[in-house]
Amino acid sequence: MAFVIAAPCIDHLDQACIAVCPVDCISHDPAADRKAYIDPEGCIECGACESACPQGAIMLDRRLPPAWAAFAEIDRGWWIDPEWARDAVDAQAA
Amino acid sequence: MIAEIAGRSIAGGPRGVRRAPDLADNAVLVARELLSPTVARLVVRPDAGVGAFVAGQYLALGVRVDDGVVQRPYSTASDPAAADAHEFLVRRVPGGALTPRLWALPVGARVRLGPPKGAFTLVAGDQRPHLFVATGTGLAPFLAMLRTLARRPNPPRTILLHGAASAEDLVCRDEIAALAVGGLPLTYVPTVSRPDDPANRGWRGRTGRAETVLASVLRSDDLPPVALVAYLCGNPGMVAAAENALLILGVAPGDIHAERYWTAPGDTSAPGRMLDTGRA
Numbered sequence: 001m002a003f004v005i006a007a008p009c010i011d012h013l014d015q016a017c018i019a020v021c022p023v024d025c026i027s028h029d030p031a032a033d034r035k036a037y038i039d040p041e042g043c044i045e046c047g048a049c050e051s052a053c054p055q056g057a058i059m060l061d062r063r064l065p066p067a068w069a070a071f072a073e074i075d076r077g078w079w080i081d082p083e084w085a086r087d088a089v090d091a092q093a094a
Numbered sequence: 095m096i097a098e099i100a101g102r103s104i105a106g107g108p109r110g111v112r113r114a115p116d117l118a119d120n121a122v123l124v125a126r127e128l129l130s131p132t133v134a135r136l137v138v139r140p141d142a143g144v145g146a147f148v149a150g151q152y153l154a155l156g157v158r159v160d161d162g163v164v165q166r167p168y169s170t171a172s173d174p175a176a177a178d179a180h181e182f183l184v185r186r187v188p189g190g191a192l193t194p195r196l197w198a199l200p201v202g203a204r205v206r207l208g209p210p211k212g213a214f215t216l217v218a219g220d221q222r223p224h225l226f227v228a229t230g231t232g233l234a235p236f237l238a239m240l241r242t243l244a245r246r247p248n249p250p251r252t253i254l255l256h257g258a259a260s261a262e263d264l265v266c267r268d269e270i271a272a273l274a275v276g277g278l279p280l281t282y283v284p285t286v287s288r289p290d291d292p293a294n295r296g297w298r299g300r301t302g303r304a305e306t307v308l309a310s311v312l313r314s315d316d317l318p319p320v321a322l323v324a325y326l327c328g329n330p331g332m333v334a335a336a337e338n339a340l341l342i343l344g345v346a347p348g349d350i351h352a353e354r355y356w357t358a359p360g361d362t363s364a365p366g367r368m369l370d371t372g373r374a
Binding site: 073 | 109113154212
């Protein structure tokens, strides 16, 4: 169980979530990424990021609407294989 | 692994090994003081020093469990200008993942401390009267803020309204009194929300939930609500109710700053979030 950053973050990247995450489990590569990613292994579900996001892009994985369900795997995948995650984000944004 | 995303194949799924963050122990528990049967003050000194932080911010405090770290955010009560360690108010949550371990940890034990985070901080240079409303261990960031304000040559007028179910959880009263004696123009209003509880027999102070006594506190202190800035910290139920009460009294929405500590009881959508899981 973890928070997930879904489609509204794409190409916005406000980064308020990164500023408030107490366990530093949100990241992105500013030179390559269109969104930020939450590490589900590190997320403690404190909800600070959800409150901070001006786009309303962040929600618990179990609350993701079906259209954004893939973002749970995309966020998890970025911490393993960023290129794969970027391709997956591009597919979502297409 | 997903084979298809939005109709496009993302072949093979992610490949590689997860980049694990560095969660090495980097601080030491230097003191633990029982303030009430359920609330303790933990003092934690980072190996590299406290560094820069701002009153009102929080840090993740964690202990090693098996091959991982269980960590939760706690607001620091320390004065950024004077601290060589972080002081946390921790409520023990029976069965919680972290707090029973923190209570059992020997002084001198190694712990994990994250960086200071959060934007629940004082507005620089604001000389309007400051109203602080806390429940339980939500007092912690306000101790840091009051200590910060007390160092100003001309500190603003301050009111601290602290609510707790039990009088014994109205902790740190000596420190608060010392701030007032030291020159900070501070009105301290403790209130007990369960006066009929046998544990509160003998309580002669104000009674009622923090949000319900707000209006009378402002009246008795002759403070026009439109002239103040408010900071709220504690359980989300209090924060929401106090915010609503202040808006009705005429405080501008932009002058109400809030930090929510844990999910309201009954919110099963996020079980346990921010409650030994959190800064409670």
